[in-house]
Amino acid sequence: SRLAEGTPRRSIHLSNIVEQRVFKDDDIISTPKRGRPKKSVEDEDDDYTPKKSVQKTPTRSRRLSTATKPATTPSKGTTATSAAAPMTPSQKMKKIRAGELSPSMQQRTDRPVKDSSKSQLQLAREQLHVSVVPKSLPCREREFENIYAFLEGKIQDQCGGCMYVSGVPGTGKTATVTGVIRTLQRLSKQNELPAFEFLEINGMRLTEPRQAYVQIYKQLTGKTVSWEHAHSLLEKRFTTPAPRRVTTVLLVDELDILCNRRQDVVYNLLDWPTKSAAKLVVVTIANTMDLPERLLMGKVTSRLGLTRLTFQPYTHKQLQEIVTARLGGSEAFKGEAVQLVARKVAAVSGDARRALDICRRATEIADTASVKCVTLLHVQQALAEMIASAKVQAIKNCSRLEQIFLQAVAAEVTRTGVEETTFMGVYTQVETIAAFMGVTLPAPGRALRLCATLGAERLIISEHSRNDLFQKILLNVSADDIHYALRVGEVN
């Protein structure tokens, strides 16, 4: 990975030294101090005195002497005339790493559409978007109470601890936890609760488990440092007692991604709460209920503790309640339409996202039909679209020889009784069927092409056509689907 990082940098001569320092050296925090003394930075610096730099004094001083010039001059220049002189990319990068440049997106040229000009259906569609999380989640009151009691207790007691929350995707885990934390933050703002810090990481937003240290440290100070450095700084912070340390709540989403073979990251994240100096409360979220037993080491499971909570999939009643709560008093949906969505989704997965997406698609369908209210028919169409099975459709739309090829694979499976067929056997069947139907027989080379086409569509699973007559072919659709698709067409 270092190699890949290195390539763009190497071409830029000026930045070379600076960036190396930021990445590798232990003393990045001391360098900016030279330019402009900042209190917060100094605190951090006093907190952390790297051992490495003491050992490597000569190298450090040498590096400093080479690096001070490029490192300090631009910072002086930018503070003085930040607007006038455009920054070089490496200066910009330095600012980004120091957290002094907030990332931004390009803005629209026109203003967004006003709410008052939107139709009822459009408003309903916006309300139904998954991103519009309601202030209080319906049907998750018990879980809310549970997590609230846990976190409030931990914050009041100033002790630290762990919790494991699990459940299948789309059952309101993250929304509930962040809802609890928002409530607690409001309380602490009103001084009804001791103040606490809130950090949040997501395993899937990291490129590798160790980047968790970088992200946590970044949320504490805003700086981006290497993971080794971030790790030692965090270790320092959590293991050494410091007066007036506030409680820290750390939310870890997608815990299973943070587990690697060594499990050092998960171990550290769950070990810090056991230290009395760190008032750290860790809430971990994952999908599988038995993750601690299945994947984690014994010592990690032990540290995770037994405070656990499982989010059950939504039942059809709950899904219905969720959708009607989103709609508010709007009349855009018929009652039975919502019920149909809820029942269909609850039977498959109990995923709230799925229900909301289907409802949104139904509003779109009603919109194109220029009706003001979503009825059962629209919902049925949306359901058919989104719980799609297009295999029969695909077989019907194959060319004639492709259809014959599929029939031949099915025939060969029935003949041999084994699921796996070879191309040679299938080709013999093609010969037979083609003779029977009066179609000209494709040469084996062309039949290989048919096979590759069907394999690309995944109607069959086939090997690379290099092994020619001996490649193995599996049927990826059921033989009944083939018969259904081809027979029903014949009758018409």
Place this chain on the structure above:
Amino acid sequence: MPEAVQEFAKARRFLKERLQRDYTTLRGYSEERSNVRQLLQRTAEMGESNSLLLIGPRGAGKTTLINAVLTDLLDNKAFVDNTLIVHLDGNLHTDDRLALKSITVQMRLENAADGKVFGSFAENLAFLLQCLKSGGKRAKSVVFLLEEFDLFCTHHNQTLLYNLFDVSQSAQAPICVLGVTCRLDVIELLEKRVKSRFSHRQVFLFPTSDQLEQYAALCQELLSLPSNSSLKSAAERVNSLQMLRSEALSFGRRHFDPAAYTFDSRFREGWNKQLAKMLASQPAQRTLQTLYDFDISEAFLKNFLFRLVAQLREESPHITAEQMSALAAQYEGDDKVELLCGLSVLELCLIIAVKHHSEIYDRDPFNFEIIFARFSKFAKVSTTMQGVERSIVLKAFEHLRIGELILPVSSGSGNASGKVQKEFEMHKMALTYGQIQQAVQRYQALPTEVAQWSQSSLI
């Protein structure tokens, strides 16, 4: 008549260019097209976040549909000003690191300068997510086009897909994730949390030319010359594209430009009339039928027509049904038989020996010794093959192997085959008996002995 010749050359160039470089004209699929168009429009105007998968067999016009929709929308100034388009391709962006760099460049984020991205992979991801998070409803919409979507599913942890879908399902900058793939079961490749975040909108594109008539009509449309007025309107459309050339539109650059062509009306009418007459004839219909039976996609037809147009000469300036059927016969032909006909008599003798062995032992594998013994038995009694040395036969055997007419049994690792001496390595035959028979019949000046031997293994 040099004028007619000129006109003809122009027509040929026009047809070729239209077949190859017309990236934005889509035929049919009106419902799917309006579906995608409305989705993109809502993303741009309302700031809605969406995700969609476009699924269909290869050559069905998936990319053309997107290009066509984008061309429609690029006329709309509100769309152009408020959206960024990010193209990603699973074949080019083989891992998330490359994809992320490309996104950073195409979105012109602050850590990119002149197409060069600074920082590590982890930093890039964090920066992109921060950017998207910082933008709300006021930020520009971003349309992510992921071609060969199924290849993105093979990336480590599906980090990129998770994050894109996650942004589309949370209150951040409005984005639209548009995946394009030919795999019908692509949803099964998604991890469950990625699948949950995907909105399950799928648009299926199947070439709908259910009947041969539509196929023939398409063929006629692709070959006929349009009227000058329709050329002009098409040219206007393309010009509106070229206004946006500087944008990262991959298809805007070398697009087919109809403005360069105008046709003499007499010539055009003559051409179209001749064409319609030819296509209505029986042999042409039959040719189309065979093509249609094999592959119904437009891409395949275009390939065929390009070869047809390329064959046109000044001496015979019209496409004839004979040309069509001759070309189709080339498609029908068997390349392996051609290859067999190019072998020497000795190599063909070995193939026949292999065939006899396979027939007797029901396609059991063979090695050089077995085949050489069988061949020697024939050579001893034949008049032409008597003095052939073993080393020459071995060389011929190796030729067959390099031509992949026979394949080694232990496919895969080459180490295992290295241990066995090459005379004793087991092989299997990659030919059908029918192909060998055809080759023996078609072989030029085959000695009668060999032809007779091929009929029966008894000597």
